[in-house]
Every structure is written in structure tokens, then in C-alpha cells.
Amino acid sequence: MSLLIAAFGFGLVSMSVIALAAVGFTMQFGITNMINLAYYLNKAGISIWIAMLGGAAFGAVFSFLINRFVYAPFQRKGTALLGMVIVSLAISLMISNAMLPIVGYFSVSYRERFSHLLHVGALALTVNQIAIIVLAMGVMLAVHGLLRYTRLGKAMRATAANPTLARNCGIPTQRVIDVVWLITGGLCGLAGVVAALDSDSFMIASGAGFLITALAAAVLGGAGQPYGAMIGAVVIGLVTELSAAVWAPDYKQVVAFGILVLVMVLRPQGLLAKRGALAAAG
Amino acid sequence: MLVNRATANGRPAPALRAEGVTSGYGGVPVVRDVSIAVGPGEIVAIIGPNGAGKSTLLKTLVGILRVNSGRVFVGSEDVTNHAPEDLARRGVGYVPQVNDIFEPLSVQENLEMGGYLLPESKLPERVEEVTRVFPALAPMLKRRADKLSGGERKMLAIARVLMLDPAVLILDEPTANLSPKLADSLLRDHVQRLAGLNKAVLLVEQRARAALQVASWTTVLVSGTTRLEGRPGELLDRQDFEELFLGAGTTSPAPTLPSPNGGAEDPEVEKG
Numbered sequence: 001m002s003l004l005i006a007a008f009g010f011g012l013v014s015m016s017v018i019a020l021a022a023v024g025f026t027m028q029f030g031i032t033n034m035i036n037l038a039y040y041l042n043k044a045g046i047s048i049w050i051a052m053l054g055g056a057a058f059g060a061v062f063s064f065l066i067n068r069f070v071y072a073p074f075q076r077k078g079t080a081l082l083g084m085v086i087v088s089l090a091i092s093l094m095i096s097n098a099m100l101p102i103v104g105y106f107s108v109s110y111r112e113r114f115s116h117l118l119h120v121g122a123l124a125l126t127v128n129q130i131a132i133i134v135l136a137m138g139v140m141l142a143v144h145g146l147l148r149y150t151r152l153g154k155a156m157r158a159t160a161a162n163p164t165l166a167r168n169c170g171i172p173t174q175r176v177i178d179v180v181w182l183i184t185g186g187l188c189g190l191a192g193v194v195a196a197l198d199s200d201s202f203m204i205a206s207g208a209g210f211l212i213t214a215l216a217a218a219v220l221g222g223a224g225q226p227y228g229a230m231i232g233a234v235v236i237g238l239v240t241e242l243s244a245a246v247w248a249p250d251y252k253q254v255v256a257f258g259i260l261v262l263v264m265v266l267r268p269q270g271l272l273a274k275r276g277a278l279a280a281a282g
Numbered sequence: 283m284l285v286n287r288a289t290a291n292g293r294p295a296p297a298l299r300a301e302g303v304t305s306g307y308g309g310v311p312v313v314r315d316v317s318i319a320v321g322p323g324e325i326v327a328i329i330g331p332n333g334a335g336k337s338t339l340l341k342t343l344v345g346i347l348r349v350n351s352g353r354v355f356v357g358s359e360d361v362t363n364h365a366p367e368d369l370a371r372r373g374v375g376y377v378p379q380v381n382d383i384f385e386p387l388s389v390q391e392n393l394e395m396g397g398y399l400l401p402e403s404k405l406p407e408r409v410e411e412v413t414r415v416f417p418a419l420a421p422m423l424k425r426r427a428d429k430l431s432g433g434e435r436k437m438l439a440i441a442r443v444l445m446l447d448p449a450v451l452i453l454d455e456p457t458a459n460l461s462p463k464l465a466d467s468l469l470r471d472h473v474q475r476l477a478g479l480n481k482a483v484l485l486v487e488q489r490a491r492a493a494l495q496v497a498s499w500t501t502v503l504v505s506g507t508t509r510l511e512g513r514p515g516e517l518l519d520r521q522d523f524e525e526l527f528l529g530a531g532t533t534s535p536a537p538t539l540p541s542p543n544g545g546a547e548d549p550e551v552e553k554g
Contacts, residue, residue, distance in 0.1 A: 151394070151402055154387065158395045161384045164346060168378075170370035170399040170446065 009123040015237025016136030017198050021191035021214035022221070022229035049131075052193045059189020060182040066091060067181040092211075132194050139187065140230055146183075147226065156180055160224065213253075216260050222270025231271055235259060293499065294321030296355070297482035298343065298374065298450045303352035305342040311350060312338040313506045320450065320482040320499075325473060327497035327514070329490040335506035336486040337379060340454050343484070344376040345369045356450070371399060375448030379455040379486075382439035385428035389419055389438055392427050396442030408445055416441045416472075433464045440472060450482045457489055465489060469496045494518055 074087055116127050125133075147153035159166045159173045166173050191214065217236045221228025236256045243255035263271060296319035306312035313335040320326040328336050341347045343354060345366040354362045356372045366376075384392050393409045400408060413420040416437045422430070427438060436456055443451060453473065457465030469487075474496050477483050487493035494500060494514035502510040502517065510517060517523055 151398075154391050154395060155398065157387060157391075158384045161386050162381050164366070165378065165381060165384065166395070167366040168344060168346075168370055168376045169395050169442070170367050171395065172367060 009125050009129075011238035011241035012133050013125065013129045013198055013237075014241055015233045016133045017191060017195045018214055018217045018237050019136050019230050019233035020139060020187055020194055021211075022217035022233050052190060055193040056186040056190040059192065060186035063185020063188065064178060064181045068178070128197060132198060135190075135194065139190070143226055152176070152179065213256075216257060220260050220263055220270060222272040225270065225272045228270055228272035293319070294323060296321045297357060298452075298484065299355050300339075300343060301353045301355070303339070303342060303354065304350045305338060305347050305352075306350065307338075307347070309350075311506065313342060313503075315352070316503070316506070316508055317352075318484075318501055318508075320484045322449070322480045322482050323477055324499060325477045325483040325485055325497045326499045326501065327490075327493040328484070328486045328501050328503055329488075329493055330503035330509075332488075333505075334503040336503055337454050338506075339503065340376070340452050340484070340486055341378075344374060344452060370446065370448075373446070373449035374452065375443035375446060375450065376452045377436075377439045377443055377454060377456060379458055383427045383430075383435060383442065385426075387427055388423065389425055389427055389430070390423040392438055392442050393423075393445055397445035399446055412441045412444050415444060415475075432459050433468070436460065436468060437472070440476075444476075448481070450484065451476060452484045454486045455488055456485070457487065457492070466492060469493070491518075 070091060071084065071087065074084060079087070117124055118127060118130065145153075147157060155166070155171050155176050156179075158169070158171060159176050163173055166176075213236060214233075217232035218229045219232070220235060221230065221232030236259075239259055240252040240256045244252040247255070299317075299319035301317050302315045303317070304311050304314050316335075316339055318326065318328070318339070328339065330336055338347065342349055345361075345364055345368070349362050352362075353360055356369070356374060359372065361369060361372065364372075369376075384395060387395065390409065393412060394405055397405050397408050409423075413423070418434060419437060419441055422434070427435070430438060440451075440453070440456065456473065457468055460468065469492055473483060473485065477498075485493060485497065494517065497514050500511065500514050500517050501508055510520075510523075
């Protein structure tokens with residue numbers, strides 16, 4: 001039983017990390033691999049929590065620029081969704097390979113990786129892990145507040161639901177989309193730093209596996225549905241860690257993706273999505 | 283010029299007018315050389331058989347489709363190929379035939395998005411004013427828009443547009459999918475009332491006779507061109523009206539009919 005409780009604790013951390021990335025993915029239907037970028041700030045002796053802000057800011061600006069100068073021109077030409085996926089994959093590979101000469105192909109770790117272990121019964125989490133959970137919950141609440149209660153968030157949902165009608169209402173949809181890229185890029189940057197912080201070590205290629213997990217959570221919840229991505233993150237995060245405890249750690253990804261396949265067969269649109277996707281938030 | 287002709291016909295100076303507009307999809311013209319005008323207090327009905335280009339014309343007027351040739355004016359300002367956002371800012375409100383509301387948003391949020399260009403502090407007051415025009419919406423402000431009935435949905439779509447108090451209202455088949463009773467009520471109780479508030483209403487309708495009963499001016503589009511225009515009474519009196527509206531003459535020009543832009547000058551139309 002204590003093993004299960006401990007696994008539950010790890011599951012909470014995993015789901016928090018996945019949720020940060022998956023919500024970003026699902027909000028923009030895009031892929032940006034920002035992992036490792038904040039590492040440099042940390043290496044320079046700056047606290048990882050401050051470096052995290054740097055990572056998020058870099059992710060936001062970088063994501064915005066990629067959209068403006070790469071994705072948007074393709075979309076204006078009417079490139080189909082599959083074509084856009086290929087373009088985003090190409091961009092992801094280009095970024096990773098462009099960074100190789102700078103960071104090298106070796107594992108590194110954050111200085112703050114080791115932190116105090118706190119026990120609550122059989123649940124044992126480090127201070128960093130608790131901070132990750134709190135951070136993820138805070139970000140999720142902020143995303144909810146943005147979409148549900150602010151004019152900008154409602155305009156995002158309106159744009160997602162019906163972009164032409166949104167323009168007819170006078171909503172500056174292009175500006176709204178720019179802000180979405182900034183926010184989701186920031187979330188991806190943040191998720192990258194947090195994912196690396198939660199790992200013993202990470203390297204330039206670490207993003208690929210994390211990317212698939214985050215994408216799976218987004219698809220499981222329903223593409224374009226932020227609350228679905230949160231639920232998807234909870235399912236994948238908890239299932240991977242609990243199955244590792246009760247079965248075998250080597251098969252934890254198999255179990256999580258087995259559930260994903262099952263959901264896709266029974267409910268192809270994902271757990272929450274129907275029409276409207278992001279717009280239905282709130 | 284259309285303005286002079288309109289004035290000569292006793293019609294108000296146009297709030298919105300199109301002159302010789304040609305437009306379509308992917309470079310293929312659907313609407314060809316169409317001129318139309320609507321002034322404050324008028325209801326101008328565009329009728330015609332399916333595929334006549336009625337909705338294409340409206341989408342062109344509100345900036346969704348590009349004008350290939352011709353001009354569009356709001357008042358005296360040339361707004362040809364301006365963005366939909368700009369036309370909303372200039373007082374042109376548009377209710378499309380389908381996808382006319384933000385389905386996943388609540389009724390209140392739909393109204394707020396309709397008033398996006400208003401200062402945020404003015405929104406509650408404006409929502410209250412608009413729900414006084416459509417009292418049925420008042421008790422359902424928190425309801426998700428996709429849970430509304432057909433009639434409620436259309437009321438919301440029009441109410442959303444009214445949030446900005448537009449000078450011009452463009453309605454694309456507002457009675458589609460409504461029962462005859464509801465359709466009649468929408469046209470008589472709401473559309474007509476809006477014209478009474480000095481709004482310029484441009485209306486596309488499949489229910490031609492119902493539209494003619496509320497319209498002050500009518501244009502008949504066939505195969506993307508204007509085949510007839512005039513006051514509704516004049517059109518209804520024509521022997522060939524039913525035949526024309528049902529699509530006869532769509533494959534070849536009808537020599538007995540007035541020229542596309544000459545309807546107002548046509549003595550047969552004028553005498554009504």
C-alpha cells in the first residue's frame with residue numbers, strides 16, 4: 001500500500017509537468033521544443049526558479065516568432081493540417097540540431113536537483129517536486145481564470161469557435177492569435193524547465209519523449225480542449241507511475257499509451273472535446 | 283449613379299451601397315456586376331433561387347470575400363476590400379445564415395463578444411439594453427448558446443450584432459430552419475422593428491413572399507446578376523415573378539426582363 005501511495009506522489013509530479021506542456025500544446029495545436037533553454041541561466045549561477053521565468057519568456061517570444069515567420073505564412077498559403085504537422089516537426093528538428101553544437105550531446109542536470117525530502121505518511125516528495133505541483137496547479141488556475149473571466153480569454157474562445165464571426169464582431173483575431181502563441185510558448189518553455197528539473201539529468205534529445213507524452217495527454221483530453229489536457233495529464237501522469245509500482249517500471253509507458261489507444265477507439269474526439277474545443281473552456 | 287437613382291426613387295441616401303460588384307471564390311466569379319443600396323429605415327430584401335449568389339454578395343459586402351471589381355461604400359467612405367473588423371467598427375453588423383453564434387460560449391458571453399469594440403465598463407449596460415429588445419434572452423444569459431432553440435438562437439445572433447448599435451444590419455436568411463410562425467414573427471416583430479429604429483436592413487430570404495411583405499425595396503438575383511429590382515408591390519404584380527424566383531431563365535437571358543441595373547427605370551417595375 002505504501003508503494004502505491006509513493007507512486008501516487010510521483011504521479012502527481014508527473015501529471016503536473018505533463019499538464020503544463022499539454023495545455024500549451026492543446027491551446028495552439030503546435031509543437032515547440034523549448035526544453036533545456038533555461039539551463040544556461042541556471043549554469044550562470046541564477047536560481048532555477050528565476051531561470052524558469054527566463055525559460056518561459058524565451059519560450060513565449062520564440063514561439064511567437066516561429067508562428068509569425070514560419071507557420072503563419074504557410075497557413076496563409078492554405079497548407080493543410082498534415083502539412084503543418086510536417087512543418088512543425090521540421091522546425092523542431094532544426095532547433096534541436098542547431099543547438100547541438102552549442103550544448104553538446106551529453107547529459108546535464110540542474111544545480112537545485114537535490115532538495116529536502118518531505119514525508120506525509122507513505123508519501124515522500126522533495127521540496128522541488130511539491131513546488132512543481134503547486135506551480136502547475138497555479139498555472140492551471142490562471143489559464144482557467146484567463147479563459148473564463150477575462151475579455152481576452154473570451155475573445156480567444158470566440159476566435160477558436162468561429163474565427164470569421166469573431167472578425168465580424170470586430171475582434172482583432174490576429175492579435176488574439178499572437179497572444180495565444182506567446183502564452184502557449186511560455187507554457188512550453190516553463191514545462192521544459194520543470195520537466196528537466198524533475199529528471200535526474202537531461203539532454204538535447206530529452207524533449208522528444210516528453211513531447212510525445214504531452215501530446216498524448218492533449219489528444220487524450222480532446223484536441224484543443226485545455227480542461228481535457230489537464231485531465232489527460234492526470235490520467236497519463238498517475239497511470240504511468242501507479243502501473244510502474246504495481247506492475248513493472250519498464251511498462252509504465254505501455255500502460256499509459258494503451259489507455260490512450262483505448263480512449264481513441266471508444267471516443268475518437270478525446271475525453272472532453274466535441275465541437276468548439278478551446279472555445280468550450282469555462 | 284446609384285445614389286442619384288435611389289434619391290430619385292424617393293429612397294433615403296444609402297448607408298451602404300455596392301457599385302458593380304463582382305466577386306466569388308478562388309477567382310471564379312459568383313456575383314457579377316451587382317449594384318445595391320440600403321438606406322436608414324429601409325429593409326432591402328435580396329431574393330432569388332438557390333445558387334443565385336445572394337449569400338456570396340453579403341459575404342463580399344462585409345469583407346469576408348474579396349471584391350474582384352466594383353466598389354463598396356459605407357456612407358461616403360470607400361470600404362472596398364476592407365477587413366471585416368474594420369467594417370464592424372464602421373457600423374456594419376452581419377448575421378450569417380449558419381455559424382451565426384459562438385456555440386460553446388454562454389448567451390451573455392456571445393453578447394459581450396458582439397460588443398467587443400465597446401469599452402468594457404459599458405458592456406453590462408449594453409447587454410441590459412439589448413435584452414430589453416429581445417426579452418426572451420434575459421432569463422437565459424448563463425445558458426450555453428448551443429443549448430438554445432432555433433428561434434432563440436437567431437434572436438441571440440441578431441442581439442449580438444445589435445450590441446454595437448450598427449447603422450447597417452445584414453441578415454442572411456434569418457428565418458432558415460424556423461417554423462413558418464416563428465419566421466413570420468421574426469420578420470414582423472423584430473426585423474421590421476429594427477428598420478423602425480432607423481437601421482438600414484439588408485435581408486437575404488428564401489421565403490420570398492414573407493420577405494416582400496416586410497421589405498421596402500427588393501432585388502432579385504439570378505445566376506449572380508440582378509434580374510429585377512423595385513418596390514415589393516411592383517414585383518409581386520409581375521406575371522413572371524414566380525417563374526423567375528423559382529429559377530426559370532437561369533440558363534439563358536430573359537429578353538422580356540429588365541436589364542440587370544435598369545430595374546428602377548423599367549416602366550413595368552415603376553408603375554406598380
